[in-house]
Amino acid sequence: MGKVKLWIDGQEVEVPEGTTVLKAAEEAGIHIPTLCYHPLLRPSGNCRMCAVEIEGYRGLPASCSTPVAEGMVVRTNTDRVRDFRQETLRAILRDHPRECIACPKNQSCELQELIAYVGIEVPYEAPTEKRFEVKDGGPFFRRDYNLCVRCGRCVRICNEVRGVGAIVFKEVEGRQEVGTPLDRPLEEVGCQFCAACVDACPTGALTDKIPKWRAEAREREDSFCPEISDIVLSLYDRYRERESKSSICPYCGVGCRLVFEVQDGEIIRTVPDPSGPANKGLDCVKGRFGISEFVHSPDRLKTPLIRKNGSLEETSWDEALEAVAKQLSKYKPDEVAVISSAKCTNEENYVIQKFARAVLKTNSVDHCARL
């Protein structure tokens, strides 16, 4: 593929043909604010936040959807561009509620970042129109379309990347709003609860629900002062340290790599890892919402148990292991069998079959691959 040379803010840049102006600028280390752009999606060019000046082009083209051309001269930071961005952002904010402090996205919200970067003052006068009711995204997430900025990222990712098309843009009282066909619950429109839409949403419109085991803390706060419990909890949450760790989904054979957000030894959330070679930023409902609750389930086995007088009683590792070793030593090779697990690691399966063959002297070792 040929290379194309262009100038961005006086800087010479060379990129492959077909690159967008936005990507070319990124490569040159020049930041252009965006909103509807998302790396997993085809550019839609509908928010105009990424507008730039290009010599010989009329108006201010959207850099996210304009391909580079040889000799192009781009300016990303002129007065005209800056004015335009401020106007555009003001228009977007006109009907955005002013409740950042209680919003689950507070401080990780792309809209807040835009405001800071573009440099406008938020008119402190809340929109007065009537509010939409907050909807469920099944048991897993909530959809508060009052916070929606109509960037379309959720609709596009559901359609383009997931191939589902559960959510659409539709006209409500003369305006484009996101929703489901005929306002049916997500369960009925083919939603897979993969949360790709949630992860793509730049604002607090789509967010994870507070999982059950943390709802208790919420209840306590509520009984104390319901008006500010949201705020207290979200602030508290932010001051707890959150680590991101990476591992593999334990469910199906796809082997999705997931990022685990961990607080105080507890998995708070799992999101797909864009660098996972098998999943490339995708996952499904089981990986996204089905892990932390079983890992931290109170039902987990925590101590070795041994049968005494007919019932299983707690014991020490030492006693349990001795009992197993002693008992298993008693049997002839064709009297024992070992069942390994398709949930165990390679290393564990290796050790288990080695144990069967080298210690118990039997090849009667199998696992549930068949199921």
Place this chain on the structure above:
Amino acid sequence: MTNTIEDIGEASCILAIGTNTTDTHPVIGTRVRRAVLNGAHLIVANPRRIPLVKHATYFLQHRPGTDIALLMGMARVIVDEDLHDREFIESRCENFEEFKKSLDAFSLDFVSEVTGVNAELIRRAAILYATHKPSSLLYAMGITQHTHGTDNVLATANLAMLTGNIGKRGTGVNPLRGQNNVQGACDMGALPNVFPGYQAVVDENLRKKFEDAWGVDNLPGEIGLTLPQMFEAINSGKIKAVYLVGENPAVSEPNLEHLKNVFQKLEFLVIQDIFPTESMPYAHVVLPAASFAEKDGTFTNTERRVQWFDPVVPAPGQAKPDWWVTCEIAKRMGASGFDFTSTKEILDEINKVTPSYGGITYGRLQMTTLQWPCPSTDHPGTPILHTQAFTRGKGHFEPLTYKGPQEMPDEEFPFVLTTARSLFHFHTGTMTRKVTGLNIIRGEEYVEIHPDDAAGLGLKDGDVVRVVSRRGAVEAKALITDRAPKGVVTMDFHFSESPVNVLTNPAHDPVSRIPEYKACAVRIEKR
């Protein structure tokens, strides 16, 4: 899989048979849907109208257990229409003439009659698969969980070889493995007939190799028992003790009622798991295991990709990684060769004794992932199998004859029961049933039943019915839907309250020993 997950996006035609990919392997389902959005053709062959059908060019709704007929019928069309890849067959394969003769038995009329699929539809689908190359074939448990599952698998391979759809991007025969490390468990020799890396236990030289590597003598040379055989041997009193790691056979084995009695016969049962399971009442010792989130090691996914992972949280209570527990037992039995102090050390040993994992070392896995075979540390891994030759040299065409399900519907048991999986649960539900949200969306078992059949039985949606087979009965709510054709009813098997495997037929494939989960005869009783 012979090819990679990403590779599915390169196919011009995708044939998905016996796999409800969007529910069982959602991320692969996404790739298929995306391929279709980008212009690929999709053929879905499934007894049930699964969600992928929406995206399909052709939908072949064949009766459960008639896969051989369908696949051989398609092969016959391809040969009759002269669409087979002569060059590939000649240079890469053998036994084509024999195979061709066996196609004589599969006239379109016969195939259409057996499968219940319109002959013209089969013809068109076959032509599409043969002409829109590269074509990728995906299958899952709908192919393997039959008494003739091995023949089904051979039939898929025949079709791919016939059209030269092997060894190139966007092609392949791609089984989708159910559990996250089924592939790895097989690779590591958790099978009765092979050491790690599919090295046969009956081969004296290989035994010698492992005896040397492990510092032991007299490794057993006869093939051991498979899972179903183990249960038979427990029942007959031959097997007296079982060491059971991280499994839950009380729900997942076929013919559950029978199994309960079997477990009671054991003199000694050790269970090592993360949760108390339905098998626990029969255990003599229970050992608490760490879950994946609390340990490190490698998993091998369905595309043969080995990935390293680290712990993300500490283990609860005294739970320990399975490898540690097994090593402790071995050491206490006086064995040497179990002094591993980390998973890295175990992987080092795997590298030494497993040729296909020879180059998949701890060091490399910290930077990247590798697909086996990867024999040496300078080998890049193998994303696509059989690019130059098949493992055994030439691809062998297998002549096949038609075999249907072992148990056919009759007057007493007029329906075919097939089992399925829900997107929202996993396997026997030991993990997913602990998740509130997943239970809210899907919290109980249903029997899916066709509207006409429901009308015949006087059933309404939500009525509780008894599903009865020759082996037992379970209760569940009726869900009236035309996803499956008349005469076929469907249940999942995630719910221990409605243990479907009480009903299923333990008859299994003579080679793979996989039980026939996908077809058995039942009757429906209104309550």
